Amino acid sequence: xxxxxxxxxxxxxxxxxxxxxxxxxxxxxxxxxxxxxxxxxxxxxxxxxxxxxxxxxxxxxxxxxxxxxxxxxxxxxxxxxxxxxxxxxxxxxxxxxxxxxxxxxxxxxxxxxxxxxxxxxxxxxxxxxxxxxxxxxxxxxxxxxxxxxxxxxxxxxxxxxxxxxxxx
Amino acid sequence: xxxxxxxxxxxxxxxxxxxxxxxxxxxxxxxxxxxxxxxxxxxxxxxxxxxxxxxxxxxxxxxxxxxxxxxxxxxxxxxxxxxxxxxxxxxxxxxxxxxxxxxxxxxxxxxxxxxxxxxxxxxxxxxxxxxxxxxxxxxxxxxxxxxxxxxxxxxxxxxxxxxxxxxxxxxxxxxxxxxxxxxxxxxxxxxxxxxxxxxxxxxxxxxxxxxxxxxxxxxxxxxxxxxxxxxxxxxxxxxxxxxxxxxxxxxxxxxxxxxxxxxxxxxxxxxxxxxxxxxxxxxxxxxxxxxxxxxxxxxxxxxxxxxxxxxxxxxxxxxxxxxxxxxxxxxxxxxxxxxxxxxxxxxxxxxxxxxxxxxxxxxxxxxxxxxxxxxxxxxxxxxxxxxxxxxxxxxxxxxxxxxxxxxx
Numbered sequence: 001x002x003x004x005x006x007x008x009x010x011x012x013x014x015x016x017x018x019x020x021x022x023x024x025x026x027x028x029x030x031x032x033x034x035x036x037x038x039x040x041x042x043x044x045x046x047x048x049x050x051x052x053x054x055x056x057x058x059x060x061x062x063x064x065x066x067x068x069x070x071x072x073x074x075x076x077x078x079x080x081x082x083x084x085x086x087x088x089x090x091x092x093x094x095x096x097x098x099x100x101x102x103x104x105x106x107x108x109x110x111x112x113x114x115x116x117x118x119x120x121x122x123x124x125x126x127x128x129x130x131x132x133x134x135x136x137x138x139x140x141x142x143x144x145x146x147x148x149x150x151x152x153x154x155x156x157x158x159x160x161x162x163x164x165x166x167x168x
Numbered sequence: 169x170x171x172x173x174x175x176x177x178x179x180x181x182x183x184x185x186x187x188x189x190x191x192x193x194x195x196x197x198x199x200x201x202x203x204x205x206x207x208x209x210x211x212x213x214x215x216x217x218x219x220x221x222x223x224x225x226x227x228x229x230x231x232x233x234x235x236x237x238x239x240x241x242x243x244x245x246x247x248x249x250x251x252x253x254x255x256x257x258x259x260x261x262x263x264x265x266x267x268x269x270x271x272x273x274x275x276x277x278x279x280x281x282x283x284x285x286x287x288x289x290x291x292x293x294x295x296x297x298x299x300x301x302x303x304x305x306x307x308x309x310x311x312x313x314x315x316x317x318x319x320x321x322x323x324x325x326x327x328x329x330x331x332x333x334x335x336x337x338x339x340x341x342x343x344x345x346x347x348x349x350x351x352x353x354x355x356x357x358x359x360x361x362x363x364x365x366x367x368x369x370x371x372x373x374x375x376x377x378x379x380x381x382x383x384x385x386x387x388x389x390x391x392x393x394x395x396x397x398x399x400x401x402x403x404x405x406x407x408x409x410x411x412x413x414x415x416x417x418x419x420x421x422x423x424x425x426x427x428x429x430x431x432x433x434x435x436x437x438x439x440x441x442x443x444x445x446x447x448x449x450x451x452x453x454x455x456x457x458x459x460x461x462x463x464x465x466x467x468x469x470x471x472x473x474x475x476x477x478x479x480x481x482x483x484x485x486x487x488x489x490x491x492x493x494x495x496x497x498x499x500x501x502x503x504x505x506x507x508x509x510x511x512x513x514x515x516x517x518x519x520x521x522x523x524x525x526x527x528x529x530x531x532x533x534x535x536x537x538x539x540x541x542x543x544x545x546x547x548x549x550x551x552x553x554x555x556x557x558x559x560x561x562x563x564x565x566x567x568x569x570x571x572x573x574x575x576x
Contacts (some may be wrong), residue, residue, distance in 0.1 A: 110394025
C-alpha cells in the first residue's frame with residue numbers, strides 16, 4: 001500500500017473515525033481538520049505510525065476567520081514526509097474567547113517559536129508551551145494584531161499630522 | 169586559600185558565578201539586528217536566550233491590503249542577500265495558485281537569476297564565516313564578484329539589492345545582450361575565483377580548527393528543529409526543494425545535492441561551497457538551453473496573461489483593451505479565485521514557503537511566509553551550549569542568520 005492522499009485519509013479515518021473531518025485536496029496537498037482537543041493525538045499518530053511518518057513540521061501558523069462563529073481562530077500545521085515526499089495540511093479551530101490549544105512543541109522543537117509567533121499575532125494560548133510570550137512584537141502590546149478586527153489604517157485619512165514623516 | 173573579592177556585596181546578596189553578556193541587537197558579530205542574551209562562565213557559554221523582532225515590519229498584515237503584484241517588493245526584504253529567489257518564489261506561488269502555464273524560456277531565465285542569487289547568498293555567508301575566524305582577505309576579494317552578479321541584476325531589472333525582479337507571468341523586459349555578456353563574463357571569471365577562495369579556507373589549519381566540531385547538530389535533531397537548506401544538508405539529509413518538488417523547470421537540469429556528515433560549521437561551509445559549483449553548472453546549462461531557442465521562441469520573456477501581466481506601454485497609449493487592463497492591474501481590481509496554496513522554493517537558507525489563502529477578494533485573505541532562518545535560529549542554544557564564546561560567534565555567521573528573514 002503506497003502512501004498517497006487517499007491511503008492517508010483511509011488510515012486516519014480508520015484510527016479516528018468521524019473525529020477527523022472535512023477532507024479536501026487543495027493544490028495537491030491533502031487537508032483535514034479535527035476537534036482541537038485531538039490535535040496532539042493526531043499529530044503524534046501522524047509522527048509515530050511507521051506507515052505515515054510525518055516527522056517534519058514545515059510550518060505552523062494561525063488564521064482568523066471572524067465570520068466562523070465559535071471557530072474564529074484556526075491553527076494550521078503543514079507536515080512533510082521526506083522519504084515519500086508527501087505534504088499534509090492539518091488544522092484545528094478554536095473560539096476566539098477560549099483560545100486554548102495543546103502545544104506541539106514537545107513533539108517538534110520547531111513548533112516552539114512558530115507557536116510563540118501564532119500567540120503573538122493571534123492570541124492562541126498554547127497549553128503546555130515552555131515559554132509562551134511574544135516574539136516579534138513588544139512585550140507591552142495588549143492586543144493581537146493579525147486578528148481581522150484590527151484593520152490597517154485607512155490610506156485616505158486626512159486627520160493625521162504627517163509633517164514629521166514627510167507626507168504632510 | 170581564602171576567597172578574595174574586589175567588591176563588597178551588600179549583606180544577604182547571592183553571588184552570581186556567571187556573567188550575563190549581550191550580543192546584539194547591534195553588534196559586529198550578529199551581522200544584523202537580533203540579540204543573544206548569553207550567560208557565560210569564563211569563556212564557556214552556559215545558556216543563551218535569542219531575542220528577535222527588532223526589524224519586524226508586519227509584512228503579513230501589509231500583504232492583506234495589497235494586490236498580488238504589490239507584495240513582490242515586500243518579499244525582497246526577507247532574505248535581502250538573495251532577494252531574487254524570494255521574488256521568484258512569490259511569483260511562482262501566484263502562478264501556481266492562478267494555474268498559469270509559463271513558457272520554458274521564462275523558466276530558464278528565472279533559473280539563471282535564482283542561481284546567481286544563491287551564489288551571492290552563499291558567497292556572503294561563507295566569506296563572513298571567514299571574517300569571523302579572522303581572515304578578512306577572502307571577504308574583500310569575493311565582493312568584487314558579487315558586484316558582477318549585482319550588475320547582471322541591474323541590467324535585468326534596474327536595481328541591485330532589493331530587486332523586485334520579474335512579474336507574475338514572466339519578466340518585465342527581455343534580457344538584453346549586455347546582460348548576457350555580463351553573465352558570460354561572470355561565468356568565465358568566477359569559477360577560478362571560487363577555487364581560489366576555497367583554497368584559502370578549506371584546508372587552512374586555523375580555519376579547520378576553528379570550525380570543525382563546533383556548532384554541530386545531528387540529522388535527527390536538525391529535522392526536529394525544522395532545519396532546511398544547506399544547514400540541514402550539512403547534517404547528511406539530502407532534502408532540496410529543487411529536487412523534491414521541482415519548480416521553474418528544475419527537473420530539466422542535471423545537478424548534485426551536496427551533503428555533509430556532522431552538521432558542524434565546517435560542513436556547512438563545505439556544503440555551501442559545493443553548492444556554488446553546482447549553481448554555476450546549472451547556470452551554464454540554462455544559458456545553453458536559452459541559446460538553443462530559435463526564431464520567435466527566442467524572444468519570449470513572459471506568458472500571455474493579460475489579467476496579471478502589464479501590457480506594453482505603447483499599447484496602453486494606443487489600444488483601449490490594453491488601457492483597461494493596465495488600470496485594472498495597477499488599481500488592484502482583479503478578483504482572485506477562492507482557495508489556498510502552500511508553495512515553496514529553495515531559498516538561500518532553505519525552504520522558503522508561501523502559504524496563501526484567498527477568499528475571492530482582490531487581496532490575499534491571509535499570507536504567511538515560512539522563513540527558514542526564523543525556524544532554525546531556535547536551535548542556536550543547543551548548537552553552542554557548553555562551547556566557547558568565540559565559537560558561538562562563528563556558529564552565528566555560519567547559520568547565515570539574516571535579520572530580515574528572522575522578523576518578516
